[in-house]
Amino acid sequence: MTFAYRSACPVASALDIVGDKWTLVVLRTIFAGRHRYGDLLQMPEKIATNILADRLAHLQRHGLVTRHAYQTRPERFEYRLTEKGADLLPMLQALAEWGCRHIPDRWASPKWFTEATPETFYPAE
Numbered sequence: 001m002t003f004a005y006r007s008a009c010p011v012a013s014a015l016d017i018v019g020d021k022w023t024l025v026v027l028r029t030i031f032a033g034r035h036r037y038g039d040l041l042q043m044p045e046k047i048a049t050n051i052l053a054d055r056l057a058h059l060q061r062h063g064l065v066t067r068h069a070y071q072t073r074p075e076r077f078e079y080r081l082t083e084k085g086a087d088l089l090p091m092l093q094a095l096a097e098w099g100c101r102h103i104p105d106r107w108a109s110p111k112w113f114t115e116a117t118p119e120t121f122y123p124a125e
Contacts, residue, residue, distance in 0.1 A: 001061065017062050018088065022047055026055045027085065028092055030065065031113070031121060035078040059085070066123075086121035 005013040018024055022045075029043045040052055047055075056079055059065040064085035067077045093116075096109045 003062070017058075017064075020055075022051055022055050023058065024092065024095070026052065026059065027064070027081075027088060030079055030081055030085075031089065031092065031116075035080060036070070037077060037079075040079070064088070080123060081121050083118075083122050086118040089116060089118045089121065 003016070005016050007013070018027070025043065025045055025047070026040065029040055034040055034042070037052070037056075040056075041047065041049065056065065056067070059079070060067055062084075063082055065079045066082055067079055069075055070078050093109070093114060096113070100106050100108060
């Protein structure tokens with residue numbers, strides 16, 4: 001599947017994938033170990049169900065997460081990072097560090113987050 005990017009600039013192209021209001025927050029929540037749709041809805045930012053469904057489908061289309069059924073009746077899914085999705089971790093870590101440094105009264109990132117590497121989240125073979 002090919003996608004229409006606004007330019008050949010790598011920054012603009014990356015933002016075409018993860019630059020909306022919710023995508024990085026959804027990814028952050030998956031990194032934190034919340035993989036099921038209902039768990040993702042519990043994030044503190046209170047994402048609407050239709051927006052969450054749209055962002056998860058968007059992440060799948062771009063190969064950042066995969067969807068796996070964990071229950072068949074009714075069918076329910078969990079979302080796992082791909083290697084490509086896990087490779088976004090340093091960017092999230094840098095954003096978190098910048099936010100803590102430059103925006104007052106932010107909570108500190110947990111140690112597991114600041115010390116993790118993308119490989120920590122690579123899918124098991």
